[in-house]
Each structure stands twice: as structure tokens, then as C-alpha cells.
Amino acid sequence: MPRRNSVPWNAIISCHGVHGNGDKALKLFREMLDEGVKPDHITFVSLLSACSHSGLVNEGQWCFHMMQEECGIKPHLKHYGCMVDLFGRAGELEMAYNFIINMPIRPDSSVWGALLGACRIHGNIELGAYASDKLFELDSKNVGYYVLMSNMYANVGKWKGVEKVRSLARDRGLKKTPGWSTIEVNNKVEVFYTGNQTHPKCEEIYIELRILTAKMKTLGYVPDYSFVLQDVEDDEKEHILSSHSERLAIAYAIISTPPKSPIRIFxxxxxxxxxxxxxxxxxxxxEREIIVRDSNRFHHFKDGICSCGDYW
Structure with a gap:
């Protein structure tokens, strides 16, 4: 490139971050410094996010320290949010909470949201409830926070807590965003909603899912009912899990595209x-590579392994 500045470096560092390549992001950062390119505040948001998605806690702390001490960049709320996410994803919830309490500026919804997300991952309902109360004060119209807290209660069977949070959301006129997945086949984008029964190939899709589930079980797959957020019987829970939107999209791709070709889903x-x-x-x-882009990052599934290392 004729002009050397931080913009292209920030872009590729960020991209490695959402693909879970934290080590590569750090390597690129060092190359950036070696070329004499000065990092900016966006560089460190990208770096901290990359470290968070890869579980690189020590490296993230080093970046946060370097940003201030060596580069003279004052942290913004986004940097603080990344640090809370970094600690929280790694299970260091007390460290994340203490980090928030000691922030020199008032935490916003992104900071408390990072803590709530970490509490959901690690099942800390008490701290999650505290974070959600803060979020309901700061951003009472964001239905995602109500859903997160409701899901946490559902995961441990606290249905009274589920109803309390859902009732609060209803009273405020909020509706949950439905889950959907898209896939492009033959230049046409197909959209699948969880439990979808209206697709022209609906019957073929569910037959394929039943075949896949049977094969998965012979290899050791056991459905995890903790991800079913309704108080129903086990056979209904298994049906709900198998009809999640991404699974419908994957089954459709399998019956609609050549064998062993890649599958890409959003x-x-x-x-x-x-x-x-x-x-x-x-x-x-x-024997297919399946690439799923969710709201957080990319997952590359191949030969029974995901690129995220089950850390997301």
C-alpha cells in the first residue's frame, strides 16, 4: 500500500479476532510496531477483543497496560468493556467485577452487558442478577438483557425467576428477537427460523435431521437439555434442540449441495x-467444513473440531 497507517492493520487484526486467531492478531500487532506504524485506540479495541475470544488473559492485560503506559492512549468505555469480557469469558468473574468497581469512569451498558454475558456462560446467577439490574436502569429497552437473565434462570430450572423477568419485559412492551439462520444456495438466500415448518423442503429437512441425530448418537452425542428454555418433557426438549434454526439450515445445505462441499451459515x-x-x-x-458466523464470531467446524476450541 502506498500509505502506511493503522487502518489496514486494525482491519486485519480485528478479522483475526472474530475468527478466534488471537495469537495471529498479536503477531500482526508486533509486525505493525516493527514497521513503525503507530497504533491508535481502535488498534487496542481490536487486540483486546481478539485476546478475549481466544482466552489470552495475560496477553490482554499486557495490551491494556501498553496502551496507557507506552502509547499514551487513555482507555475508552470500549476498552473497559473488552477487559471485562476478557476476564469474564475466562471465568474470572470476581476479577471482572472488581475491574468494573475500580473503573475511573462510570460503566455503561456495554461494560455491564459483558459481565452479564460472562455470568450466563459460567452460571453465576447472583452476580448476573446484579449486572442485569444495572442494565435495566441504563438501557431498559434492550430486550437482549432480559433474555439473557431469563435464560440463566431457565438453565437451572428457576421458572419463577424466568416468569418474573419475562413479565418485566412484557410490561415494558418488549419482544424477544426470534432466532434465525440464513444460507445461500444457487444464488438464493434461504432463511430458517427455529421450529420452521413452512419451507418447501420441510419434510426432507426433518428426515435428514433424524438421520443425522441417529448417527451422532452412535458417536457419543448426548443432547444437552440445559439449552432448552421451556419447562417441557425430555422428548420435547430433544425436538426443540434439533429444530434450532442453524440445524435446519445445515440439513437443508446437506440435501441441496454437492457432497463434501463447504457449508456457510449466518x-x-x-x-x-x-x-x-x-x-x-x-x-x-x-466430511464437510461448516462455517457459522454468529452474533459474536466465526466458527469453522471440520473433522469434528471447531476453530474456537469450544471457547466462545
């Missing part, structure tokens, strides 16, 4: 743990 919400596990099995059974 999902509007975070991939649930059971679908993530199931997709690993499906990639192994079908």
Missing part, C-alpha cells in the same frame, strides 16, 4: 452449546 444470535456440539459431529459425519 446466524443472528449466539450459537447455543448443544448446536455447537452437534455441528462438530455433523462436520465429522458428512
Amino acid at each position: 446466524k443472528n444470535l449466539r450459537v447455543c452449546g448443544d448446536c455447537h456440539n452437534a455441528t462438530k459431529f455433523i462436520s465429522r459425519i458428512t
Whole structure:
């Protein structure tokens, strides 16, 4: 490139971050410094996010320190949010909470949201409830926070807590964003909603899902009912899991595209743990690479393994 500045470096560092390549992002950062390119505040947002998605806690702390001490960049709320996310994803919830309490500026919804997301991942309901109360004060119209807290209660069977949060959302006129996944086949974009029964190939899709599920179970797959957020019987829970939007899209791709060809899916919400596990099995059974872009990052499934290392 004729002009050397931070913009292209920031872009490629950020891209490696959303693909879970934290080590490569750090390597690029060092190359950037070696070329004499000065990092800016966006560089460090990209770096901290990359470290967060790869579980590189020590490296993230080093970046946060370097940003201030060596580069003279004062942290913005986005940097603080990334640090909370970094600690929280790694299970260091107390460290994340203390980090928030000691912030020199008032935390916003992105900071408390990072803590709530981490509490959901690690099942800390008490701290999650505290974070959600802060979020309901700061951003009472964001339905995602209500959904997160409701899901946390549902995961441990606290249905009274589920109803309390859902009732609060209803009273405020909020509706949950439906989960959907898209896939492009033969230059046509197909959209699947969870539990979709209206697609022209609906019957073929569900037959394929039943075949896949049977094969998965012979390889050791066990449905994780903790990701079903309704109080129903186990057989209904298994049906709900198998009809998640990304699984419908994957089954459609399998019956609609050549064998062993890659499958690329976009999902509007975070991939649930059971679908993530199931997709690993499906990639192994079908000998396909399955690339899923969810609301957080890219997942590359191949030969029964995901690029995220089950850390997302």
C-alpha cells in the first residue's frame, strides 16, 4: 500500500479476532510496531477483543497496560468493556467485577452487558442478577438483557425467576428477537427460523435431521437439555434442540449441495452449546467444513473440531 497507517492493520487484526486467531492478531500487532506504524485506540479495541475470544488473559492485560503506559492512549468505555469480557469469558468473574468497581469512569451498558454475558456462560446467577439490574436502569429497552437473565434462570430450572423477568419485559412492551439462520444456495438466500415448518423442503429437512441425530448418537452425542428454555418433557426438549434454526439450515445445505462441499451459515444470535456440539459431529459425519458466523464470531467446524476450541 502506498500509505502506511493503522487502518489496514486494525482491519486485519480485528478479522483475526472474530475468527478466534488471537495469537495471529498479536503477531500482526508486533509486525505493525516493527514497521513503525503507530497504533491508535481502535488498534487496542481490536487486540483486546481478539485476546478475549481466544482466552489470552495475560496477553490482554499486557495490551491494556501498553496502551496507557507506552502509547499514551487513555482507555475508552470500549476498552473497559473488552477487559471485562476478557476476564469474564475466562471465568474470572470476581476479577471482572472488581475491574468494573475500580473503573475511573462510570460503566455503561456495554461494560455491564459483558459481565452479564460472562455470568450466563459460567452460571453465576447472583452476580448476573446484579449486572442485569444495572442494565435495566441504563438501557431498559434492550430486550437482549432480559433474555439473557431469563435464560440463566431457565438453565437451572428457576421458572419463577424466568416468569418474573419475562413479565418485566412484557410490561415494558418488549419482544424477544426470534432466532434465525440464513444460507445461500444457487444464488438464493434461504432463511430458517427455529421450529420452521413452512419451507418447501420441510419434510426432507426433518428426515435428514433424524438421520443425522441417529448417527451422532452412535458417536457419543448426548443432547444437552440445559439449552432448552421451556419447562417441557425430555422428548420435547430433544425436538426443540434439533429444530434450532442453524440445524435446519445445515440439513437443508446437506440435501441441496454437492457432497463434501463447504457449508456457510449466518446466524443472528449466539450459537447455543448443544448446536455447537452437534455441528462438530455433523462436520465429522458428512466430511464437510461448516462455517457459522454468529452474533459474536466465526466458527469453522471440520473433522469434528471447531476453530474456537469450544471457547466462545
